[in-house]
Each structure stands twice: as structure tokens, then as C-alpha cells.
Amino acid sequence: MAYWGFVGLAVAVAACWFFNVAYYREAQLEHPVFLDHYIEAESGSGVVFYLYVLENRSETNRIERIRIPELEDAQVSRSWNDSYRYQDLAHFEVFLDQEMASELYFENWEHAETPIMIGQVEVMYTDGSVSTENIGEIRLYPRLYNTDKPLSAQDKIMEAQRGQSTVVAQENLKITGVDYNEASRLGNRLELYWGQGSEVGEWDFERPEEDRIIGKPIHEVQFPMELKLGEDVTVRYRFRDVTAQDWSKVYQLLPRFRVETKKEIIQARPITIQYSPAPTEDEVRQFVEERRNRP
């Protein structure tokens, strides 16, 4: 009796371990994975943006340093990690100080459309190995104007996937339009709202999201719109993840305001719209499974 009891126990224990070890291994990445970034940033004002990397928590060979060849002097440092069961989502802060930013060389400074494009970074690991990783796309634009800002952003509120900025006119001006063409790649993930005065209620976190007064969708706004000195408009945004993979595509956008002042017609990027990934445990697991199944 005892003999068969031990045989049964041996089989049961082996089965429990086999299942759990296999399940555990299946949830591990083969190497750290950079999320797919699309980041727009404007040089000249101490640029800060984040690169996101998913890496195994049990990984002994971790990322020690990230180097961006096109931005040799950029300071890249690990800011913090969001921890999941098997992985850490590491946030690496990329910072260009004033001095460094001013030294950036833009080939077509006069043609402000041409940014510095960055698609890969060099990654150094704790074991001394180095690899080149695709990160998506970083577009570093030159500043669009070098005089005083006609529009300045105030009262910024940013959460992981929504936020708002109030833009104040620093002189009498006319906004003739807002371009955010690059946001088209987001499909219907991004919602932008525009409001003035009573169109915009308080940013009330306690109220249900649907009850908040958030302004009107930006495509319904009539341009041109005149703003006198000191008048403001509020731009609110919200990302909605449609599929389980959306969280792995990280965005930072700079909508372009076309502005007419008395002196000139300029373009300005006073507000930042950014998406910080905050996946669920299941979404991370699904992402890892997909990566492992890739040929």
C-alpha cells in the first residue's frame, strides 16, 4: 500500500513541477525587448522623453547603459521599473540638457520639417556584451521659432494615458489650425478635445469619466480662432487601447499650432501628448508569448 502511495506521490510531484517549470519558462523573454516608440520632441528646451524596455525579472544580464549614437551626449538613465510577475517594465529617461540641445546640428534648420531621426540604440549589458536594438522612431525637431513664445502651455496635467494642457496667448494672435497628422497612425486610439471658458470644466478626478466636461472634439473646432493677450484654450487628450497589443506602442506627440501674430506667421508646438504604457498582467503575458512564437 505504502509502495503504491509513494509511486503515486512521485508521479504527482513530478507532474506539478513539470507543469509549473514549463509554464514559468514559457513566460520568459529570450532577451530584453524595447517597446515600439513613436516620439516627437523639440530640441532646445532640455528635452526629456522615455524609452521603455520589458525585461525578465530573473534576468542576471541586465541593461547597464543605453547609448543613442545620434545623440552622443544624451543622458540616458534607468528611472524606475513597473514590476509584473515575470517581467519588469523599465523606464529609461533620455535627457538633453540646454547646452547639449543647443549644440545639436540640424541640416535643414530653415526647413523645420526635417527632424533628426533615430531608430536604433546601442545597448550595453552587465556582462559586457553590446547589441543594437530597434526602438521605433524618435523625431527630434528643431525649435520652430527663436523669439518669445506667442503661446505658452500652463497647468499641465498628465496621467499615464490622458492629460490636458492650457495654452495661453502671450500676445494678440490668431490660431489658424492645429496639425497632428502623425497621430493618424494611432487610428482611433487618440481622442483630442478643445475647449474655452465654460466648454471646459474642472479636471475632476472624482467624477465618472463620462460626466466630465471635456470640451469638443478637435475636428469640430472652427478655425481660425482669435485669442487676445492672456486668453487661453485647453486641450485635453485621452488614449483608448483598442487591442491587447496597443499598450506596446508608445507615443509622444507634439501637435503643431499654426499661429498668426501681428509680425509673422509661425508654427508652435506648445503642448505634449504622451502615452505611458500601463499593461495588465495578462497583456504582458500575451506580449511575451507572441514574442516567443515569432520565427
Next chain:
Amino acid sequence: MKPAFANLFWGLLLVWIDIPFSTFDVFNDTVGYLLIAYGMHRISKPIPLFTFGRWLAAFLAILSIPTTFSEESVSLFDQPFLLQGTWWEIWMSGVLGEFALLLLIYTLCEGIGRLAKSRGENGLFEHMRGSGSVYLFSAVPLMLISPFLLNFDIEALPVILLILGGVSLIGMLLILYGLIRAGRDLHRTTPKRRLDIRV
């Protein structure tokens, strides 16, 4: 016979207690298993079950050598080992080792219990059977549940494991006390001689 039970007692204590000093366990498991094997060998005549038990202890001594002399941990809950270890290493160092230890403790309790019964020491027989059962009935669920800690957050699991761990601790203390008692009671005399004295 008393020295043999002393071997078993100290052997089991060495195996049971882990005091790591740097990467070396002061209470060395390999030495512990060898002591148990030696102790079982010494009393394998009156306890035939120990003929099997001594080989089991020797096998465990061999299995424990890597953990004694290697700086790398081979614990089943050590994540690099789980990731990089081969299935063979995992079975040998982890699953098989845990299971063989359970079998060894069963052999130890059962063997001493049978000898005690044959010598008319019913108190010791009941004690060894009881403490063996306490240990087994707490250690077996522990062995079955603990792999799931790797992957699942079950709210009650830490409490269950704490309770089972506590019961298993009591079981092991009872077994150690049983070994002291066996060295004392089974050493004294055989039932036949006791009968002779009475006559």
C-alpha cells in the same frame, strides 16, 4: 545500538538545519546523509528496511554534493536555475532530492517503529508512526502546492504554507525526539531478556 541511533539523530539534524556561512552550509547535508547511511547500516540487521534506507541515504549524499561544493544555488525556487538548468538537473537536484528525502524519513520512522513493536515497545512504536504521519501529511501537501508559487498568486497560499510548514516542523521535532527515545529504550534490552529477568 545506541551509537547507531545517535548517528541517525545527528545526521538528520545536519540535514534538517541549514546555516549558510558564505556559500558553505555549516550543517553540511552530505555529512548528514552519510551519517544517516552509516547509522542505518549499523542496525540494518534488526531493521531490514534500513538495508534499502542506507542506499537511499547514500544516494541523497551524492545528490547533495553539488550544493555543498558549488557556489551556484540549485534551489528549485532560484530563478536562474529554473531558467537555465536542464530538465535533468531540475529533476535530480530538486524534485528527486525532495522526494527521496521524504521516502528516507518514512523509512526511518517505519523501520524504528517496526523494531519497537517487535520489542514490545508499543509507546515508541506509536510515537514513531504518529510523528512520521504528522511529518508526511504536512510535507506531502507542501511538495504538491509549492511548485504553484512560481506562477500563481493564491491569496490563502502563504497561510496554508505557513500552517503546513509549522506542522512539518513539529513532525520533525517529534521524529528527532523519537530517535533519542529509540536510542534509550531499544538499547536497554530485548523483550526476550526482559522475560528472562522476570523469570
